[in-house]
Structure formats: structure tokens, C-alpha cells
Amino acid sequence: xxxGALGTLWxxxxxxxxxxxxxxxxxxxxxVTLMPASDAGGAQWAGASLExxxxxNRLGQDIxxxxxxxxxxxxxxxxxxxxxxxxxxxxxxxxxxxxPHSLPDEVLQWVxxxxxxxxxxxxxxxxxxxxxxxxxAIIAAMVLSFWTSTARLVRAEVARLRxxxxxxxxxxxxLPAPLILGRHLLPNTAHILLVQATLTFVAAIKTEVILSxxxxxxxxxxxxxxMLAESTQDVLAGHFGNFLAAxxxxxxxxxxLNLVADALQDAFDLREASR
Amino acid sequence: MSLPRYLLQRLFHGALLxxxxxxxxxxxxxxFGPDTAFELAGKNTTEAQLEELRxxxxxxxxxLERYARWLGELARGDLGASDSNGEPVDRLIGxxxxxxxxxxxxxxxxxxxxxxxxxxxxxxxxxxxxxxxVLGGSVAGLSLSFLVVIIALQVLLCTPYGLDLFPTRxxxxxxxxxxxxxxxxxxxxxxxxxxxxxxxxxxxxMVEELARDPVRTARAFGASGREVMFTHVLRNGAVxxxxxxxxxxxxxxxxxxxxxxxxxxxxxxxKVAFDAITSGDQPxxxxxxxxxxxxxVAVQLLTDAACRLADPRYGAP
Numbered sequence: 121x122x123x124g125a126l127g128t129l130w131x132x133x134x135x136x137x138x139x140x141x142x143x144x145x146x147x148x149x150x151x152v153t154l155m156p157a158s159d160a161g162g163a164q165w166a167g168a169s170l171e172x173x174x175x176x177n178r179l180g181q182d183i184x185x186x187x188x189x190x191x192x193x194x195x196x197x198x199x200x201x202x203x204x205x206x207x208x209x210x211x212x213x214x215x216x217x218x219x220p221h222s223l224p225d226e227v228l229q230w231v232x233x234x235x236x237x238x239x240x241x242x243x244x245x246x247x248x249x250x251x252x253x254x255x256x257a258i259i260a261a262m263v264l265s266f267w268t269s270t271a272r273l274v275r276a277e278v279a280r281l282r283x284x285x286x287x288x289x290x291x292x293x294x295l296p297a298p299l300i301l302g303r304h305l306l307p308n309t310a311h312i313l314l315v316q317a318t319l320t321f322v323a324a325i326k327t328e329v330i331l332s333x334x335x336x337x338x339x340x341x342x343x344x345x346x347m348l349a350e351s352t353q354d355v356l357a358g359h360f361g362n363f364l365a366a367x368x369x370x371x372x373x374x375x376x377l378n379l380v381a382d383a384l385q386d387a388f389d390l391r392e393a394s395r
Numbered sequence: 396m397s398l399p400r401y402l403l404q405r406l407f408h409g410a411l412l413x414x415x416x417x418x419x420x421x422x423x424x425x426x427f428g429p430d431t432a433f434e435l436a437g438k439n440t441t442e443a444q445l446e447e448l449r450x451x452x453x454x455x456x457x458x459l460e461r462y463a464r465w466l467g468e469l470a471r472g473d474l475g476a477s478d479s480n481g482e483p484v485d486r487l488i489g490x491x492x493x494x495x496x497x498x499x500x501x502x503x504x505x506x507x508x509x510x511x512x513x514x515x516x517x518x519x520x521x522x523x524x525x526x527x528x529v530l531g532g533s534v535a536g537l538s539l540s541f542l543v544v545i546i547a548l549q550v551l552l553c554t555p556y557g558l559d560l561f562p563t564r565x566x567x568x569x570x571x572x573x574x575x576x577x578x579x580x581x582x583x584x585x586x587x588x589x590x591x592x593x594x595x596x597x598x599x600x601m602v603e604e605l606a607r608d609p610v611r612t613a614r615a616f617g618a619s620g621r622e623v624m625f626t627h628v629l630r631n632g633a634v635x636x637x638x639x640x641x642x643x644x645x646x647x648x649x650x651x652x653x654x655x656x657x658x659x660x661x662x663x664x665x666k667v668a669f670d671a672i673t674s675g676d677q678p679x680x681x682x683x684x685x686x687x688x689x690x691x692v693a694v695q696l697l698t699d700a701a702c703r704l705a706d707p708r709y710g711a712p
Contacts, residue, residue: 134534230411230412230415231415233408233412233415234412234415234416234419234688236691237412237416237645237687237688237691237692238416238419238420238684238687238688239645239646239649239650239653239687240650241649241650241653241668242649242668242672242680242683242684242687245672245680246420246423246424246428246680246684247423249423249424249427249428249675250423250424250426250427250428251427322537322538326540326541329540329542330540330541330542330654333542333654334653334654334657334669334672335673336672345542348542348543348546351546352546352658355546355549355550355554355556356554356563358556360550363546363547363550367540367543367546367547370540370543371538371539371540371543374537374538374539374540375534375535375538377538378534378537378538379534382530382534
């Protein structure tokens, strides 16, 4: 399936651009994680030069090095949130779709309705209260807010597929429900999960930036949100390095993800038209 | 299903939803949250005084009893008072809500109208140059962070590094002139950041409706583009459009205003919520979360009613 998905992506121009862009950015993030660049030691507010591509910040740190560290943070937080939200959404959505309108399904619908009614920033704030801030709180808040959209789609797809012959046959020969769900139904939702993963990644990165900027919960290391928070003071004094580096990389990463999501949706003919 | 029974069912679901939201937020903020008695007591308090304070606040009671009491106050319309300055929460929010409405309404309307028009344009010339241009632009729009748009617009429009036309922050509105002065930059930011999503959604609706038989027939009989779009396509696509429009209201009012108002220092609901977050003001935060959920329930009922009015097929089996 994943080989097929990559092939599908590669066939469209947008998907190809997105994949190459993401691969380059991931490589940069991996390199900066494996061998952290020294970001200290320069003069305050140094201009752009070959040594400091985006200049240095208030503390004389190299802005490019910090922006790359921010990329590693974005990949880490976005990856964890995506993994958690899509896995949770797939599992619970499949359970709900297996027996639509049964008691477990009604409870699931209620829980999803409740979580969808709490804006993610407020939820993150409440969880930060309960868990005492930190990266775990905002990751948990995003997972708990974002899994519902995957769950709704998987639930609908599983409910649609459960009347098909291959499922009825599997039930007729007495396969247990978990096996049918895991081996026969969930693999048939892989295209939905793939698209949801890219969309969740986008949402997680955007939300992380805003939460870090607002100071709700904190991530480990440097974050683009923190750099942008610094830059709001900088730009009024005419220093644009922080802003350009953080917002430029943020844009490239989101663009790569959106191009991939777009190509996938086109290939699988998934568009949220009449929902 | 008969209408009264249907309404009853909707109300029951709404009540269950509110119960869930309040239980979850009360558990997170009050049960696992910081001990507010400790902060209210101030410095140099003995353990005995603290106990006394907790007893007088009712904090020594079991969780369910505290929750039930808070719920009872809520049902009587009593939202409590702010921990930071003792002001009743309903007055605080009553003062902030009109500001938020005035702030986000122009951007909300403009973002949707522009999105609708661009979506129509793209759908009409599907696979053509216009379509590709609109879709390409919307992918770029989706990749912009709200925060980045706000900072960029502020630099470009409000500082000497750009055009320097508008005030950098604040909300000193006393007439239409000053209103336009303060609302323009936030409105532009809201439009830019929502336009990509709106355009793609409206395009998808239009593409689907344009492919239907009655529309094809109308076009074959020579109906003009405007006639097809506004009478056949738009009316038949009313349900998804109305649903999206109404459902985005609570999100724009709370999430949208949170960043805008915090950044520009505008005293609306988002700023009230943000201040409550930073100062740990539980009564205010609980009220904001609860009122948002109430708004969601109201929006669900409203969407139902609006869709029934707009489309007789709605709700039919």
C-alpha cells in the first residue's frame, strides 16, 4: 500500500514537489538533531552574512541554527501528535463503525461531540493546568482534539464496508471480530488514514506555533512559535531575521505537507464536499 | 419522526453534550488544577487559616458535590466571579462580547463571500487556467500560519517599515472612523488566513452540484452562467454551505479572537480567555468553555432549522 501511495504521489507534479520539499526539510531537521550547530558566540543583531545566513538575535545566537532546531521541534511534536491522533481515531472509529448505533458507538459519538465543542487552545490550557504545563500537556491536548476527525471518517467507511461480501464471508467462517477489523477492514481505510495523517500534521504544527507563542504549555528546545514571539519585538525595532527565518521555514514545511495532502486527495478522490 | 419528538431528542443530546463539556473542564481545571485557596490567601498564611478558607469556599467537599453545586449555580444563570478582581463573570463577558463581534464579523463575512465567489469561478472553469490559479493560491493560503500573517500585516501596514497607515495595536473605538482604523488589519488577517480553506470548500460543493442532471439540463437549454450558479447550484448546495457557515461561528468567536485580541491588545472575549489562562482564573475559564459549548448546541439547532427552511429535502429519509 505505502509503495503504491508513493508511486501515486510521484505521478502528480504537486505531489512530487511536496515530497522533495519534505525530504529536504526532514534531512535538515535530522542533521541538526544529530550534530547540533553551535548557536552562541556571535555579536548581538549581526546582519546577514555567509557565517550567519539570517544574522544573529538579541543574544547573539545564530538565527539559522535556531530556525533549524525549530524545524526539528516541529517534526517531533507534529509527528507525535499525528501518530497518536490517527492511531486513536482509527481504533475508535473502527469500533464505532463495526456496530453503528450500538451503545459503545453512541458513547463514542458523545465523546467526540464533547471534544469537538472545546476549542483546542482552551483545551490545551486546561490540560496544562492539570498536567502542570510542559510538552506532554500540549501534545496530549492536540491528540485529544484532533483524533475525532479521523475517527468520524473511519467510522463511516467501516460502517459502509461491513455489509460487503468479503466481510460477510469472514464472519461466516467464524473469524473473530478483532481479526476482521484489524486484517480486513482497517487496511481498507489506509487511504483515509494517509490523508488524515498529512492534514493532522499540518494542524499540529500550526497549533504548536500558536500555543508556544501564547505561552500555553512549553515545548523542549527551540520552537518557531517562540522565535515569532521574540520577533514581534524585533520587527518593531527593524530586525527581521527571526521573523523571516521562522516564518519562511514554517511556510515551506506546511506547503510541502499541503501539496502532499492535495495530491493524495486527488489520487484517492477524497474531497470533503458535502459533509 | 414527528417534529416535537425530534426537537425533544435534539434538546436531550444538547443537554448530554453540555454535561460532558462541563464535567471534563471542571475535572481538569478544578480537580487537577492548582489550589486556588492558596493563591487567594496571600502571603504569611498559617495552615489553619488555609483550612478555614478552603472550608468557607467549599473546597473541602467531595468532587461530585462541588461539581453539582457549580452546575446548580450555572443552571440559575450564575457564572460566579473572577478570581483576579472579583467582577461577576457575566458582566465581564457581556462587556467583551460586543467588541469581539465587531472585530471578527467583517472578516468572517468577507472571507466567506470571497471564498464563495472564488470557489464558483474555479468550479465553473474546472480544470482550466482559473481553476488552477485559484487552487494553487489556496494551497499557498493553507500553508500560512495565522501568527505569521498577523505579524507581516502589522509590519507592512502599521509600522514605518511599511505603509504606516494604521495603529499597531489597541481598540479605542468611538465612531465609524476609528472603528475602520482599528478593524482593518485584523480583518485582512482573518480573510487571508481563512480564504484558502473557504475557497476549497465552496469549490468542492459547486463542482459536485454542477455535475447534477438538472444543472446539466438547464445549461443544455441555454440558461446563463449567472442563472445556473445562483438559482440551481447555490440553492441545491445550501445545506453544506449553511452547515459550514454556522458551525464555524463558535470557532471564529473563540479561537479566532484569542490570537487576534491577544496580539493587538483588544478587550474582547479572546483576551478575557487569554488573561484567565495566564492568571489561572478558573471561574472565567470555566464560563468561557461552557458558553462555547452552549453556543455549539445552539448552532446545531439553528443549522437544523436553517437547512429545513432552505432545502425541503433536508432530514427526509
